[in-house]
Amino acid sequence: MHYSLLSVLGQALRGQRDWKPQWRDAAPRTEYDVVIVGGGGHGLATAYYLAKEHGITNVAVLEKSHIGSGNVGRNTTIVRSNYGLPGNIPFYEQSMKLWEGLEQDINYNAMVSQRGVLNLYHSDAQRDAYARRGNAMRMAGIDAELLDREGVRAMVPFIDFENARFPIKGGLLQRRGGTVRHDAVAWGYARAADQRGVDIVQNCAVTGIRRENGRVTGLETSRGVIRAKKVALSVAGSSSLLAAMVDLRLPIESHVLQAFVSEGVKPLIDCVMTFGAGHFYVSQSDKGGLVFGGDIDGYNSYAQRGNLATIEDVMEGGMALWPGLGRLRLLRHWGGIMDMSMDGSPIIDRTGIDGLYLNAGWCYGGFKATPAAGFCFAHLIARDAPHPDAAAFRLDRFATGHLIDEKGMGAQPNLH
């Protein structure tokens, strides 16, 4: 069913009785050309671009729970392409361009909102660093504006400019950045992939990876054995667990990251704003809640819930930036499991095992990358060669020394 103004009006006249499910809840068949493990944003986008760009439609996406139950439904919905290193710049800008055309492409309202991402700076040194990053972006054709204090004040007059410890000196603004309705990204890609023949198999946990003569031949799952010519892992925080099934150790630690939503209030902030002196980022959802977060808890975890010490730390960062936040009540918070790579950058690569492909290591930045990760991962799977925009995201870069240390940190910054 094509969604349009006409279809909405038609359904309204018929009492909304004829809407069809957006995708089939498929039962697994015994064999596929490509099986993607992980029904999150990245996995579903990969399936969609495999079908659309490469004509490969004999594809299944396996999800151990329901689609979108992992990190694509647990993030703070921010999209941006304000990166400064050559390995990252083209990839994240491609992702931003795909976001800009996504809703027309998949005929789905993902509420893409280019409301601007504003990174605040608090010292002369930080201004210089942001100017450099902005210049790197502009040289690559990406929009970036360096704002002084008055420029920031015009956008967000309510923050604590005169803070004694972290006075606000200005900010780096990417106007094309913003937010996207995260659940709708999963649903939209699922529907678009399904329409092209992809099977989306839910409640199907992978328990083993089968190999013959060094080549992957299929998967053992809670719903039986599924043969596959190619297997693609796109499972975020569970990457190490699946890799261990083929005796592969990854440069990844799984950590819990918490996110928060306040009670709903009238429009307060119309951009995404980040604190430069701590780790705190905030935007406002269309329902009115402030959506915000900060650092990972900092210890290995698969629990999808965090601890109070980090909650206090995030709130302190928020209060230092925006004292008015103290008047709001916290409505809810949750945790997701981040696949923290050791240099803070992702991996989209082959694994050394024929027919097994890996998309992992997204740390706490995977959501913004969803379209390009799917696009580039599909390219890798279909052609057995990396997409030029993701060529730096190699698994062996830790051995060769070609780290992409955009922030100079990984799961444990003391190692780098």
Place this chain on the structure above:
Amino acid sequence: MRIRCPYCGERDNGEFSYLGDAAPTRPDGMGAEAAAMHDYVYLRENRAGAHRELWYHGSGCRAWLVVTRDTRTHAIDDVSPARDVARTRRTGEAA
């Protein structure tokens, strides 16, 4: 999450800082092979389940501890001084 420090008793995890998996041992000196150094610095078992890990009680007694914690539930089974663990590892004797 609270960690029962052998010296200070049960304390909030905000008093501690985390280093990571206690299993990797640093390859010895200048003779270490690059591949062994790579494995030590970058690769992790990253287990879901019982995990032996190093914590530092920076806001307390400043002792290094080896904590055995279930990464799926955050339940802590055992906390030992890292000094004792290292001694046991070196000599093969119980601390």
